[in-house]
Amino acid sequence: MSYVSLYRKYRSQTFDDVIGQDHVVRTIKNAIKSGRIAQGYLFCGSRGTGKTTVARLIAKALNCTHGPTTEPCNECVECRSITEGSAIDVVEMDAASNRGVKDMELLREGVKYPPMALRYKVYIIDEAHQLSSDAKDAFLKTLEEPPPHAVFILATTESNKIPITIRSRCQQFDFRRGTIEEIGGRLQHVASAENLQIDPGALELVARIANGSYRDSLSLLEQVMAYTGGAVTTADVYTVSGMVDEDALLEIGDMLTRTDTAAAFAMSEKLMREGRDVRELLKSIASHFRDVLELKVKASSLHASDERWTDQAGSYSEDRLVRLIDIFSAAEKELKWNEQHRLALEMALLKAMARTREAVAASASVVPARPTPPPATRPPLDDKPQPPVQPQKPVEQPQAQDAQQPTDSEHALQDSPTTLHEIQRSWQKIMKHLAKPLGKPNVAAVAREGSPVRLEDSVLTIGYTHKWDFHMRRLNPDRAFVEQAILEVLGARLKVSTMLVDEPEAQTPQPEQKEPATQPLLDSLLIDTFDGTMVEDNGKDPWEE
CATH class of the missing domain: 1.20.272.10 (Zinc Finger, Delta Prime; domain 3)
Structure with missing residues (x-):
């Protein structure tokens, strides 16, 4: 017999072998025991979580010689034919390649006929969300009222693309991703069956990389086995998977x-x-x-x-x-x-x-606060006249050469308050500084589409209209550069946030007010000199009349 991949070789053959899907297995087993078999099932979940495997187990449970039973024997002709994929009455369709209306018409015609060798005719439609819209509509009536000998099982990784009209006609089960412990236990079982020596750390790493997929974990383990040809270490898993160690x-x-x-x-x-x-x-x-x-x-x-x-x-x-x-x-x-x-x-x-x-x-630029001296107490006023105070000559203090006191400009850089109006007036200057000296033209391009709209508690809010929503989202990771530009241009240390704002209402243009005639003396002089008349300006070119 030709080589069989690990994920096919160790596929669960009974309901008890299914790992991590107890909520699905328990419901289906109780339904089979009580004879409440639904005409349609919808299995949802990420890849490699056992959707197709459970679908085949349902086909076995319904068609086993000793069934319907919750424990198919896997020894009768019916069970073995389903395991080998040769059962004529168990139809597996790939919706990605059979997604049209004609494919649904063939299914509708075939479902009318009773099964040829088994008790039930089971249709397993994988990746059901790939069906076209017309195909889904054509499938509705058959799914709603199928013949008593037919059972439909739809599997999908994107349940949101399945119309509610189909979901409401099926029993929906959500398959969960496997935990690291569950996948690790399964891998340990496979390694023991294959006589493979593998480090516990390597086993855990394979389970982590699989990201909840049982099939992916077995595929990676198989690849590592082929790479090493013997014992498997953590370094081997890193090398084969391409992950960073x-x-x-x-x-x-x-x-x-x-x-x-x-x-x-x-x-x-x-x-x-x-x-x-x-x-x-x-x-x-x-x-x-x-x-x-x-x-x-x-x-x-x-x-x-x-x-x-x-x-x-x-x-x-x-x-x-x-x-x-x-x-x-x-x-x-x-x-x-x-x-x-x-x-x-x-x-x-x-x-x-x-x-x-x-x-x-920021920590380097912090200036320690000077302690404020307590207010001096004034002595009680004395009615006696005080002698005049003699002016004292100022005492020259020697300046220390090493100690450098912060200048007034440095204090202004750290403590000078700023206003929203000042930021709005300097906004284009800030953007130019962000693009050139700071070398962030892309950040300046997306920041320029917004405008400062609010300044509260040292937090500057940049408003974007809804049509610039994309630019706002692109700016969010790079707000620190805008904060740096504001600090260097205005000397204000602010935090920057963004928000969406409504479009400003368009203002109706007001008719222009005609200016009253000026210089009446000059006008009368011109009329008398050139024997003219006063006319109103109608906006037309007199040479075109």
Whole structure:
């Protein structure tokens, strides 16, 4: 017999073998026991969670020689034919390639006839959301009133694309993603059956990379087995999957605690030279900082015994970790429109450092407040005349050469209040400063479409009309650059926020007021001299009349 992939070889053959879908299995088993078999089922969930597997188990349970039963024997001709995919009365359709009205017409014609070899005719329609709109409409009547010998099972990864008219005619089950423990237990069972030596850390890593998909975990395990040809280690899983190893992620985390731009470019060069996929790299970095945040808030004890992880968790605040996760997640999404992947990686690293630079600059510019002396108490007035006060010569104090007192201009830079009107008047100047000296023309382009609308508690709100909603969302990750431009132009340290505002109402133009005739003496003089007459200006060219 030819080689069979692990996910096919170890596919669940009974309801008891199904992992992580107890709510689905229990409902279906009770329905079969009581004879309440629905004419239509809708299985929803992400890939690799067992939708098609459970659909085949229903076909076995209904058509087993000893059935309908909740425990198909897997030994009779009916069960074996369904397992091998040769049962003529179990029809599996791929809606992606059979999505038209003609395909539905063939299904409607075929469902009229009774099954040839089995008790029930079972139609399994995979990726049902791929059916065209006309095909879904043509399928409605058959799904609502099928013949008693037919059962329809629809599987989809995008339930929101299934019309409510179809969902209301089916029993809907939502398949859950597998947990790391559930997938890890399944992988351990497969490794034991295949006599495979695998490190516990490698097993857990495969389960993590699978992201809740049982099929993906078995496919990756099979690929790693082919790569090693023997025992499997964590390093092998990192190599085969293309994921960034833990040491590299910790190194990136340590680098971002410093304001070393050269180190960011060196790290980018190193990762690109190793042939890393930037999309997976950004995703791995975001996931790493998520794990660091989880460790910091003590929501998980996975890395609690690792000193490198605990040290890194102590180096970041919760707000900073949330910001880092947001930066790298946004950079991964923007790769859809950005072909310069290396540049996207470098910009994400520099943005992650930007907040640190700003914090360092802010702490360096803080001037300690001078203590205010207590008010002097005035002595009681004495009625006796006081002698006149002799003026004293000013005592010259030697100026210290080393101590540098802050000048008035420096105090003005830190403490001078600003107004909304002043910001609005200087807005274009701020935008030019943002584009040229700060070198952020793209940020200036999206910020220029908004306008300052409110200033409260040192928070400047930039308003965007609804048609510039996209520009507002593009500005949000880069608001720190606008804050820096305001600081350098106006000397005001403000925070920037954005909001949507309504379109200003169009004002009806008022008719122009004609100015009263001036210089009556000059007019009369001209009339008398040239023997003319006074006429009203009607806006027409007299030479065209």
